[in-house]
Amino acid sequence: EVQLLESGGALVQPGGSLGLSCAASGFTFNTYAMTWVRQAPGKGLEWVGSISGSGERTYYADSVKGRFTISRDNSKNTLYLQMSSLRAGDTAVYYCAKDRRTGWELLLNYWGQGTLVTVSS
């Protein structure tokens, strides 16, 4: 059974940094691209960025480029999102999601339960 478990969400001050993790199980982690998606309270879904199975290729939304970094440790079956220079507009539930098939598809068929990041003073 595929499981994705995010952790690390917290209250952080504007300008601060925070790291999120997503522990994966139930599939061959290093063969699937992974994606972070966020959802501000009461709002829609916003793509944050994606990383290939090997970790060699990453893409980011313009809204987070230069501030957020996606990485993965395939030996630990874990996906990461390192966030810096956080702003109030980054307040959201952050989901990690798995591609439907191996390779690079960016079609998300499993989602974690999400972790809440609140940026406020």
Added chain:
Amino acid sequence: DTQMTQSPSSLSASVGDRVTITCRASQGINNYLAWYQQKPGRVPRLLIYNASTVQSGVPSRFTGSASGTEFTLSISCLQPEDVATYFCQKYNSAPLTFGGGTKVEIK
């Protein structure tokens, strides 16, 4: 970047009604279009991909279609458990883009 315009933003229909949601891409995406359902307080669930392929386990009342850059999600016979927000998403290339969502309620 390709923009995804979804309409309506909300709708209210009776149980048993046919419901249609539209998503329009600002440029061609070769039918790399998915639909997700997000029930209140829940995680998004993949319903349809490749514009019209129904994900395993999804009830047959959900269908998708495409005409050029216009995509449609239909619910043939609305059920109470279909109350949710529905999002389209293009995935032909990064950046991934979601539509703004359509909130479906029961009248």
